[in-house]
């Protein structure tokens with residue numbers, strides 16, 4: 088593994104290291120100093136028809152046409168694309184903040200386009216459209232993605248949120264970080280001089296990041312104290328955070344919503360079994376038969392009780408100002424409940440079913456922190472104590488990750504916030 092750190096240049100002070108997921112830990116940190124150099128002007132004859140990928144962030148009020156023209160696509164080409172794109176109009180409405188990647192040549196001809204967007208069901212889906220001859224085709228194949236480990240280190244100047252944003256750490260990761268340590272400390276109150284080191288997964292499609300995965304390891308050093316968290320996967324669908332000694336960092340809820348039901352699909356990017364595209368699964372699915380009671384896993388208040396397109400019969404419980412949970416596809420609600428009702432952990436709120444867009448009965452559960460969906464298994468559901476075999480596996484795994492964190496600690500002057 089080559090841990091490459093881009094050290095301060097031109098006032099941008101960011102320590103960044105990206106390591107391939109499967110690589111062995113490095114024995115030596117390689118520090119590379121990046122500088123911006125002026126490129127010589129290309130000769131006017133350098134028209135080659137060569138294709139390249141360009142990326143642009145979607146701004147508020149952007150239209151697809153406007154964005155394509157900013158990326159250098161000719162207006163005739165953009166028009167042709169918009170009128171013949173083989174996907175629904177709704178999928179072409181871009182969300183601000185999303186990144187659009189296009190493949191063009193130096194004549195402004197468009198060859199490919201990809202972005203992550205919400206479908207009609209509110210699910211995030213990777214849209215891949217490519218030109219074959221003069222025809223546009225939506226990709227029918229499963230997109231080949233690759234997961235890499237991204238490493239970031241920041242020193243807090245005014246706030247951790249600001250420092251992480253400045254270092255380009257995605258919002259999902261910033262939020263996860265607060266949740267991981269929620270029972271240890273309030274990360275939003277970390278003082279100036281605190282250091283935070285992070286290793287998290289980034290999902291790449293053809294070399295460009297399209298989504299963020301789990302935070303794999305995190306370390307906070309503040310006031311001479313140190314906190315560490317390591318992600319441990321219980322199975323292919325769920326996992327949680329433990330300290331180096333194997334103790335869970337969060338107690339979590341006292342109950343699961345469906346007793347003894349296995350998790351059939353976890354949180355994160357999942358391949359859609361029918362459509363063969365990538366979807367962001369914003370919750371977890373429990374396999375259980377129609378009519379199985381669903382209980383509130385913690386005390387709360389019924390915030391929503393409704394029938395919606397994709398979710399079917401859905402209940403949202405509010406547990407605190409920050410935290411809410413959602414239960415979808417119910418066959419029916421518990422008849423005594425209504426909007427505003429108070430529930431206690433263990434109270435039945437409804438019954439498993441197959442309403443909404445589903446292939447069979449199951450419970451789809453989501454956990455929202457400040458309105459953003461987070462992984463229920465690592466942030467809210469009951470903590471799993473590890474058995475001896477799991478503790479051993481965690482130790483081996485955490486030693487590797489701790490090595491990455493140690494590399495970050497040794498990078499000098501990795502200040503990632505401008506004031």
Ligand SMILES: [Zn+2]
Pocket residue numbers: 352368370371372450451452
């Ligand atoms: Zn689901």
